[in-house]
Amino acid sequence: HVMLFCKLLWVRIVFQVFPPVNFTLTVSALAQVLLHWKPNPNQEQKTYTIRYDVKILSPVPEEYDTKKTHSIRTAALHNGFSAHIRTLLLHNDLLMTSDWVKEKLPPLPGAPETSVTNLSCVTRITISSTVSLHCTWLPGQGAPEDTKYFLFYRYETYTEECQDYIKDKWNRNTECRFSVTQIDPEEVDNLVVIHINGSSKYAAIKPFQQLFNQNAIEKVNVPRNVTVFLEQNDLLATWEKPISPFPKECFEYEFYLFNLKSGNKQILKISSNDFRLRIDVTSRYSIQIRANHHICCTRGFWSDWSEVIYVGQNKLENPVAWILAVLCVFTCCTFLLVAIICKINQVWSKLFPPIPTPSNKFRDPFPNDYENFSCLYEMWTTLSNVSCRTCQMGNLWVLLT
Numbered sequence: 451h452v453m454l455f456c457k458l459l460w461v462r463i464v465f466q467v468f469p470p471v472n473f474t475l476t477v478s479a480l481a482q483v484l485l486h487w488k489p490n491p492n493q494e495q496k497t498y499t500i501r502y503d504v505k506i507l508s509p510v511p512e513e514y515d516t517k518k519t520h521s522i523r524t525a526a527l528h529n530g531f532s533a534h535i536r537t538l539l540l541h542n543d544l545l546m547t548s549d550w551v552k553e554k555l556p557p558l559p560g561a562p563e564t565s566v567t568n569l570s571c572v573t574r575i576t577i578s579s580t581v582s583l584h585c586t587w588l589p590g591q592g593a594p595e596d597t598k599y600f601l602f603y604r605y606e607t608y609t610e611e612c613q614d615y616i617k618d619k620w621n622r623n624t625e626c627r628f629s630v631t632q633i634d635p636e637e638v639d640n641l642v643v644i645h646i647n648g649s650s651k652y653a654a655i656k657p658f659q660q661l662f663n664q665n666a667i668e669k670v671n672v673p674r675n676v677t678v679f680l681e682q683n684d685l686l687a688t689w690e691k692p693i694s695p696f697p698k699e700c701f702e703y704e705f706y707l708f709n710l711k712s713g714n715k716q717i718l719k720i721s722s723n724d725f726r727l728r729i730d731v732t733s734r735y736s737i738q739i740r741a742n743h744h745i746c747c748t749r750g751f752w753s754d755w756s757e758v759i760y761v762g763q764n765k766l767e768n769p770v771a772w773i774l775a776v777l778c779v780f781t782c783c784t785f786l787l788v789a790i791i792c793k794i795n796q797v798w799s800k801l802f803p804p805i806p807t808p809s810n811k812f813r814d815p816f817p818n819d820y821e822n823f824s825c826l827y828e829m830w831t832t833l834s835n836v837s838c839r840t841c842q843m844g845n846l847w848v849l850l851t
Contacts, residue, residue, distance in 0.1 A: 467539045468493045469548040470502060470519070475531060475555050478522065480604040481643040481659045483531055483555070485521040490537065490548075498541040505550075507532040524641055526659040528565065531555040560656020563592030566599060566646050569660050572669045572751065573633060573642075575694055581633040581664075585644060586625045589618070594652040601626040604643040605664075608632040633664055636695045638747045640664050665743060668750035670694070673703065673741050678759045685735070685761065687725045692741050692753060698723055700746035706738040706755065734762045 468490035478484040485504065493500065502519070506512040509525050515538060525531060532554035539546045566587040574582045589597060599622065601612040610632070616625035633642060642662045648655030671692035678687045687705070691698040705718040705725055711733040718725075721744065729735065738755040 467537050467546045467548040469537055469551045470535055471551075473535055473551045473553050475533065475553050477527065477555070479607070480602060480609055480645045481524055481526055481661060482604075483523050483525065483527070485523065485533060485535070487519055487535055487551070489519065493537065498539055501538040501540065503536050503538050503547065505534045507534065507554075524643065524661065526661060527555065528558045528657050528659050530557040558657045559654060561592060561653040562656070564590045564597070564648070564650075564653055565656045565658040566590060566648075569644065569646070569658065571642070571644060571662055571667050573631075573664065573667050574669050575635045575671060576630075577693060579635060579695065580630045581635050583628040583631045583633065583642075584625070585612075587646065588624065589622050590656075592653070593622075593648070593655060594650045595620045595622070596652065597622055597648050597650045597655055599623045599646055599648040599655070602645045602647075603628070603631065604645070605631065605633050606640070638665065642667070663748050665747040665750055668743070670701075670741050670743065670750050670753040672753045672756050673739050676737075676739055676756050676759060678737050678761050680729075680731070680761060683728055683731055685725075685727045685729045685737075687737065687739070689723055689739055689756075691723065696743070696746050700744055701741050702744040703739055703741050704752070706740075708736045710734045710736060710760075729762070731762065734760060736760055 470487040471490050473485075473487040476484045476486065487502070489500065501515050501517055503515045504513065504521055506523060506525075508531060509527075509529055512523075532552070534550040534552050536550045537548040539548075567590060569585065569587040571583060571585040573584075576582060583603060585601060585603075587599070589599070601615075601623075602609060603612075610628070612626035612628065614627045614629075615623040616627075618624045634640070640663075642664050643659065644662065645657060645659050647657040671694065673692055674690040676687065676689040678685065680686070685707075689703075691701050694700075701721075703720045703723075705716075705720050707716040707718070707727070708714075709730070711730075718727075737759045738757075740753045740755050742752045743749050
């Protein structure tokens with residue numbers, strides 16, 4: 451231990467490590483910073499290796515080392531940016547470091563709470579293999595009513611301002627749509643930079659920046675050519691992958707199965723483009739499918755559900771029993787209708803009794819009301835007997851089956 455300590459002391463005396471000089475931070479594009487420095491001229495170039503340790507303090511902590519004298523980082527800069535750097539000297543198995551050199555960028559100017567909030571963006575791959583972009587946001591709580599917001603997006607070296615806005619009731623821009631962008635649908639996990647600034651007569655609007663992973667904000671397209679059919683007691687379904695440059699192995703699916711007879715619902719996760727399931731063939735089902743990224747890139751937003759497809763049909767388990775039940779109900783309804791008619795006839799007779807006529811020896815050519823009532827009574831008796839016999843037959847059938 452003593453010899454190792456002496457060796458380290460000798461190395462530090464012989465090899466003095468100086469920090470880099472002319473360390474600068476420059477905004478080179480939207481949400482992009484160029485870090486640049488130079489080797490210390492007092493540092494002797496001998497048989498040792500020189501590297502640089504870079505530590506990003508904000509907005510997102512990060513540390514890495516490099517042989518180069520420059521570095522480019524992508525970060526949201528609306529709240530500023532700060533970084534440290536130092537020299538690393540490697541000699542044999544020994545690593546020595548210089549002091550840190552610090553530099554920072556101030557926050558972007560603007561009044562508090564005037565920046566947009568709740569920024570969200572969604573991309574879609576079109577049939578022509580281009581990428582559309584749709585972003586929404588809310589005005590800052592401190593933003594005056596006359597505030598006008600303006601959105602820019604940057605993808606790699608390309609920057610474009612939005613030309614298609616949707617406004618709120620105060621005529622402020624709160625949505626932006628790009629039908630075509632320079633986003634490459636074949637790239638994996640590249641960053642999309644969104645920058646929104648604004649103007650107002652009454653306040654300085656503070657800009658806002660946010661970074662999005664291009665695959666994480668992709669709204670995946672709906673699976674295509676969904677086919678569903680029955681094979682004996684099995685349900686078979688096949689479909690094609692969504693419109694996308696990625697192969698079919700890069701997608702997973704959710705299969706939504708709803709039994710219209712029992713009301714049971716199932717959502718099954720599937721990683722292939724076909725599916726077989728044993729079902730109740732006496733039931734009718736509705737089926738939908740949706741897709742998402744699986745293993746090739748960051749998961750995006752689930753696609754919309756496909757159009758509903760129906761398969762199978764509800765079958766009666768005992769059709770004879772159902773027919774007998776319907777006959778019983780029909781007979782009971784008929785009996786009830788006859789009873790209501792008879793009741794109405796009795797009430798009418800009481801409200802408007804017949805005017806008595808003087809007795810005469812001649813036979814009255816018109817029948818009396820009691821004869822009508824007797825006829826209705828006989829009809830009621832007959833229908834009651836039929837109803838009872840029908841119900842008895844139905845109960846006997848149920849017992850036999």
